Amino acid sequence: GESVGLHLPTLSVQEGDNSIINCAYSNSASDYFIWYKQESGKGPQFIIDIRSNMDKRQGQRVTVLLNKTVKHLSLQIAATQPGDSAVYFCAEKAGGSYIPTFGRGTSLIVHP
Amino acid sequence: NAGVTQTPKFQVLKTGQSMTLQCAQDMNHNSMYWYRQDPGMGLRLIYYSASEGTTDKGEVPNGYNVSRLNKREFSLRLESAAPSQTSVYFCASRFRGDNQPQHFGDGTRLSIL
Numbered sequence: 001g002e003s004v005g006l007h008l009p010t011l012s013v014q015e016g017d018n019s020i021i022n023c024a025y026s027n028s029a030s031d032y033f034i035w036y037k038q039e040s041g042k043g044p045q046f047i048i049d050i051r052s053n054m055d056k057r058q059g060q061r062v063t064v065l066l067n068k069t070v071k072h073l074s075l076q077i078a079a080t081q082p083g084d085s086a087v088y089f090c091a092e093k094a095g096g097s098y099i100p101t102f103g104r105g106t107s108l109i110v111h112p
Numbered sequence: 113n114a115g116v117t118q119t120p121k122f123q124v125l126k127t128g129q130s131m132t133l134q135c136a137q138d139m140n141h142n143s144m145y146w147y148r149q150d151p152g153m154g155l156r157l158i159y160y161s162a163s164e165g166t167t168d169k170g171e172v173p174n175g176y177n178v179s180r181l182n183k184r185e186f187s188l189r190l191e192s193a194a195p196s197q198t199s200v201y202f203c204a205s206r207f208r209g210d211n212q213p214q215h216f217g218d219g220t221r222l223s224i225l
Contacts (some may be wrong), residue, residue, distance in 0.1 A: 008152075022197055027158070036212045043116075043216035044155075089155070095210050098143055098162050103153040109113050 006052070019077040021106045023090035026071065030092035031074060034100065035064060035075045038087045038093045047088075077108075085110045116139050116217035118203050125193045128140045132187040133220050135203030141215070142208035144186035146178060147172075147201040149219075157204065161186055163208065193224045 013019050025033070031052035037043035048056045050064045050073075057064050063076040073090050087107050093100040119134045137144065146158040147170075157170030161180040175197060177189045186205075188195055200221050204214040 102155045
């Protein structure tokens with residue numbers, strides 16, 4: 001498949017490790033945050049979201065942490081698997097807006 | 113449960129040719145979006161439709177037009193294709209409301225020679 005992004009930050013991990021992908025957001029008015037996974041040749045796929053009235057939200061093997069003080073978002077993937085290899089994007093959206101702002105993404109490479 | 117369906121998946125055009133990219137969603141979503149994705153640039157919004165009957169420009173609208181045909185369908189037209197429009201185009205949709213994520217199609221890979 002084609003590369004979805006050149007010169008992206010890259011995180012390489014071993015299978016079974018926990019992965020942490022970070023994202024800094026810029027708009028203090030943002031109150032909704034989303035993480036997407038994009039595999040090669042596919043569109044972004046929704047993973048998990050979090051509202052600004054929460055600090056942490058857990059899904060299946062994934063946890064999103066939100067630190068509004070320093071405008072930082074992270075995605076933790078437990079027991080990372082080769083199938084988790086993809087580009088991960090964060091997105092932020094301010095209340096009342098129809099338009100989310102996307103980060104450039106981080107490439108996660110999982111080595112068997 | 114098809115979600116967001118884009119056609120075609122691949123297309124090669126010559127400079128100056130016109131083309132319409134099709135997008136349809138079966139999730140009863142109100143809002144629909146067209147993005148382009150280029151290496152190192154991330155997702156850039158071309159046009160969006162907040163609801164049926166409305167369309168608005170995004171970050172990079174020049175050279176494109178859109179039509180919100182009905183609630184399900186949102187098409188993107190290139191009237192006179194240019195090599196700078198070589199890209200991967202993604203359609204997305206979402207429910208209206210503050211805390212609703214977008215759902216994306218798998219893209220149209222467009223090359224303009």
